[in-house]
Amino acid sequence: MSLQLDQLGLVHPNGHRALQRVSLSLAAGARVAVIGPSGAGKTSLLRLAAASLRPSEGRIEALGANPWQLSAGGLKRLRARVGLIHQAPPIPPRLRVVTAVLAGRLGAWSLRRGLASLVYPADIVGARAVLARLDLSDRLFERCDRLSGGQLQRVGIARVLYQQPELLLADEPVSALDPALADLALSQLVAQSESSGATLVASLHAVDLALKWFPRIVGMRAGEVVFDAATASVTPQMLHDLYATEGAALPTQGVPLALPEATGNVVPLARPGCR
Amino acid sequence: MNAAVARAIERDPQALPRATALLVAVVVLWPMLVLAEFKPWALFEAGNLRVMRDFLVGFLPPVTSAEFLGLLLKATLQTLAMATAGIALALLLAVPLAFVMTESLSVSRIGPGRGRVLGRALRAAARWLLLALRAVPELVWALVLVRALGLGPGAGVLAIAITYGGMLGKVYAEILESSDTRPARALLEAGSGRVAALLYGLLPGAAQELASYTVYRWECAVRASVVMGFVGAGGLGQLMDQSMKMLNGGEASTILLMFLLLVLLADFLSASLRRLLA
Numbered sequence: 001m002s003l004q005l006d007q008l009g010l011v012h013p014n015g016h017r018a019l020q021r022v023s024l025s026l027a028a029g030a031r032v033a034v035i036g037p038s039g040a041g042k043t044s045l046l047r048l049a050a051a052s053l054r055p056s057e058g059r060i061e062a063l064g065a066n067p068w069q070l071s072a073g074g075l076k077r078l079r080a081r082v083g084l085i086h087q088a089p090p091i092p093p094r095l096r097v098v099t100a101v102l103a104g105r106l107g108a109w110s111l112r113r114g115l116a117s118l119v120y121p122a123d124i125v126g127a128r129a130v131l132a133r134l135d136l137s138d139r140l141f142e143r144c145d146r147l148s149g150g151q152l153q154r155v156g157i158a159r160v161l162y163q164q165p166e167l168l169l170a171d172e173p174v175s176a177l178d179p180a181l182a183d184l185a186l187s188q189l190v191a192q193s194e195s196s197g198a199t200l201v202a203s204l205h206a207v208d209l210a211l212k213w214f215p216r217i218v219g220m221r222a223g224e225v226v227f228d229a230a231t232a233s234v235t236p237q238m239l240h241d242l243y244a245t246e247g248a249a250l251p252t253q254g255v256p257l258a259l260p261e262a263t264g265n266v267v268p269l270a271r272p273g274c275r
Numbered sequence: 276m277n278a279a280v281a282r283a284i285e286r287d288p289q290a291l292p293r294a295t296a297l298l299v300a301v302v303v304l305w306p307m308l309v310l311a312e313f314k315p316w317a318l319f320e321a322g323n324l325r326v327m328r329d330f331l332v333g334f335l336p337p338v339t340s341a342e343f344l345g346l347l348l349k350a351t352l353q354t355l356a357m358a359t360a361g362i363a364l365a366l367l368l369a370v371p372l373a374f375v376m377t378e379s380l381s382v383s384r385i386g387p388g389r390g391r392v393l394g395r396a397l398r399a400a401a402r403w404l405l406l407a408l409r410a411v412p413e414l415v416w417a418l419v420l421v422r423a424l425g426l427g428p429g430a431g432v433l434a435i436a437i438t439y440g441g442m443l444g445k446v447y448a449e450i451l452e453s454s455d456t457r458p459a460r461a462l463l464e465a466g467s468g469r470v471a472a473l474l475y476g477l478l479p480g481a482a483q484e485l486a487s488y489t490v491y492r493w494e495c496a497v498r499a500s501v502v503m504g505f506v507g508a509g510g511l512g513q514l515m516d517q518s519m520k521m522l523n524g525g526e527a528s529t530i531l532l533m534f535l536l537l538v539l540l541a542d543f544l545s546a547s548l549r550r551l552l553a
Contacts, residue, residue, distance in 0.1 A: 052464040054386040072382065072389050080466025090461035092479035103475045107466025114471040163465060 002028040002063060002167055002199035003049055009057035010044050010223075018044040019223045022058070026199050028166075031190060033210035034203040035239075036220035037246050042203035043087070045220070046169045049201065050084040051075065063166055080107025083165030087172040089156030093145035097136075100144055100155050101127040104163035130162045131155075133188045135181070149176045157185055161192055168193060170202035174209065179253050182206070186213045206253035207239055221245075333524030334531075343526060346514060351533055354510035357428045357503075358496035361435025362489070368408065368440030373447035376401040379456035379477065380469045401444075409441025417503040428500075431508035435496050446488055454481040486548045494541035501534070 003026040010019040019041045026032060034042045047053040048060060051067035060066060062082060067075055083104070091100045098121045106114050113122060121127065124140070131137045134154040144152060153176040160168065170189060174182035186202070190213055193200040204210045210217055210231075217234050219226040219242045227238055239250055317323060376398050378384065383391035416434035424430045451473075459476030467475070478485075504512015511530055518526035 050464060052385055052460075054388070068386065068388065070389075075388060076382070076466050076468075078466070079464060083465060084461075086461060088457075090457040090476075092455065092458045092476065094479040094482075095475070099475065103462060103467070103471075104465070106462055106468070106471040106475060109471075111468055111470055114468075115474070118474060 001061065002026050002030065003201070004061040005045075005048070005058065006060070007058040008045075008048060008055045008060060010041075010048060010053065011056045017223060019048070019055075020057075022220075022223075022225055024218065024225065024228065026201065028199055029193065029197045030216065031193055031200040031214050032202075032216045032218055033214035034201065034218045034220060035205075035207055035210050035242070036226070037243055038205075039222075040220040041223040042220055043171050044223075046084060046171045046201065046203060049167070050082050050169050051079055052084070076107070080163075081165055082167045083160035083163045083169065085157050085160045085168075085170040085173045087175055089152050089159075091144050091152065091155060091159075093143070095144050097131070097142050097144060097147070097155055098124060098127045098140050101130060101158045101162050104159040104161075107163070126162065127158075130158045133161065133191075134158055134185060150178065150181060153177060154181070154185060157189070161188065164192075164196060164198075166196075166198050168198045168200045170200070172203055172205060174253070175205060182209060182253055183212075189213075205251050207243075207250045208252040330524075333522070334528040336525060337529040337532060338523070338525040339529065343529065347511075347529060347533060350509075350511045350514040351537070353428055354497060354500050354504070354512070355537070357431045357500040357508070357510050358435065358493055361432045361496050361500070362439060362443075362493045364432065364436030365439035365443055365492075366489075368436065369405075369443035369447055372401045372405055372440075372444040373451065374469070374473065376405070376444070376448040377451045377473075377477075379452055379459055380463070380472055382463050382469065385460070385463060405441045405444040407441070409438050409445065411438065413438040413499050414502055414506065417508050418506055421507050426507040426509070428509040431500050431503040431510065434503060434508070435499060438499075439492055439496060443489065443492055447485060450481050450484045450488065451477050454484070483549050483552045486552055487545045490541055490545040490548060493544075494538055497537050497541070498534070 003024065005022055005024040008019060008022040009017070011017050022041075022045060024032075034045060036042055044053065048055055049062060051060075051062060054068055060068075063078060065074070065078055067078055070078060095103075099118070102117055102121060102123060109117070109122075116122060128137050128140050131140060131154075134157060136151060136154050136158065139147060139151060139155075144155060147155065153173070157170075157173055160170075168189065173189065174185050177185055186209060189200055189202065192198060202210075202214070211234070215231050216229070217231055218228045219234075219238065221242055226242055227234070229238070240248075243250055374380070378398060381391075381394050381398070383389060383394040413434045416437050417430050420430035420433050424433070454477060456477065458480070459472040462472040462476045463469070500508065500510050501512035501515065504510045504514070505516045507513065511533065515527060515530050518524075518530065
């Protein structure tokens with residue numbers, strides 16, 4: 001199993017419960033989309049899977065190990081094999097794109113290589129190749145504060161693609177992209193999973209994208225898994241029940257599926273600070 | 276609900292705490308001013324004004340003889356060398372300690388994971404060490420070190436290194452904490468080491484602030500080295516001490532003009548460094 005969650009619960013230090021009784025089991029190479037209304041616990045789930053949050057209850061196993069039983073060195077090595085694409089790309093504005101992308105492999109590189117790469121980029125060819133997959137290779141030597149929100153989000157994706165993780169996690173990876181680029185970015189995530197055998201888990205606000213790109217859908221609401229099903233067996237009724245609190249229409253990337261009351265549910269282009 | 280009722284119900288919950296804080300500040304400040312014998316009006320009493328005027332008139336005109344300017348140049352170079360060497364040594368203390376103390380570079384904090392107690396203890400130890408270093412004023416260090424090393428700039432250099440190491444380390448850690456720490460955390464969460472997370476995640480956002488604070492401290496070190504000159508640590512301060520003792524106001528004002536130039540230089544340096552790092 002690539003990722004195994006067993007009756008997982010998470011209570012934030014402020015007492016807010018983010019997850020309860022979440023059980024999931026993902027074989028190596030599985031591709032799963034996590035959908036659900038905002039506040040459902042999608043980000044918390046991904047952060048638990050990335051070993052950046054510790055569960056309050058239950059057991060987690062990522063890439064064959066319980067992260068919280070590993071030694072400090074073991075946990076560091078495990079984290080280098082897990083890549084998380086953050087919704088707001090955590091990239092300092094002054095960094096150049098090439099440096100931001102190469103930083104993806106800092107977990108695998110020696111300290112000496114990391115330092116040398118600040119003097120002269122260690123792998124310009126590799127960085128350009130991964131940016132080319134996201135139609136961004138011409139911005140290689142730009143500073144990140146010169147990029148638009150959508151371009152920066154693609155740099156964040158490129159960094160994790162460059163990391164070549166075995167467990168590829170993506171938190172709303174296309175929230176700032178237009179429909180065409182969102183399709184491109186998701187196709188590249190899927191391609192990475194296919195070529196490297198990495199397990200892919202992506203949370204998505206746009207239901208149509210989830211149905212289009214993923215063979216398996218996990219629906220979450222109020223910190224719990226509501227359904228976990230093959231895409232073919234997901235019915236419109238299941239989706240409408242999932243988003244019942246957000247009105248009649250399903251949130252989608254392109255044209256809303258149901259027109260009445262859709263205005264409040266169209267995916268906003270960028271939602272900074274929303275995690 | 277009419278507008279008046281709405282106004283009565285809708286209140287800023289912060290208003291009362293803010294007003295209380297202001298009141299407390301005034302209540303605390305007043306006895307301090309009394310204790311500090313703060314009586315600005317004494318400045319403007321006729322007798323005091325005359326005394327100050329006579330003192331200041333003695334400073335004019337500045338001395339510009341070639342012999343004195345030669346002495347001044349030598350003393351200036353000595354002061355600059357003292358401040359620069361002192362700051363360089365201070366960096367050797369401050370950088371590693373700030374690196375240890377910066378909480379956003381803590382790996383064990385994420386989770387939290389293994390070793391967080393040890394991590395917290397190390398950070399506390401670094402904090403206390405920095406505190407001890409800067410608690411003793413550099414003048415006191417200089418007085419002690421002059422006895423050990425003899426008269427001359429060597430004592431001043433060490434005194435600056437110790438005190439300024441403490442100040443720089445504390446403020447470096449605080450600058451790093453107050454910049455955007457999410458990039459560094461994201462790198463640590465992807466298995467990167469602490470040094471790499473500092474260089475790729477924190478420094479790009481904080482380099483400007485760090486550089487301008489360092490240059491500002493260098494400027495302070497120039498002034499501090501002058502004060503230490505009075506206790507025999509060489510440089511402009513020693514020259515100033517001699518001029519004052521000989522009641523030679525002209526020389527003193529030339530020295531003061533040199534201070535002005537040095538501070539201008541520091542300002543220029545800081546501005547160009549910030550531009551370079553922008």
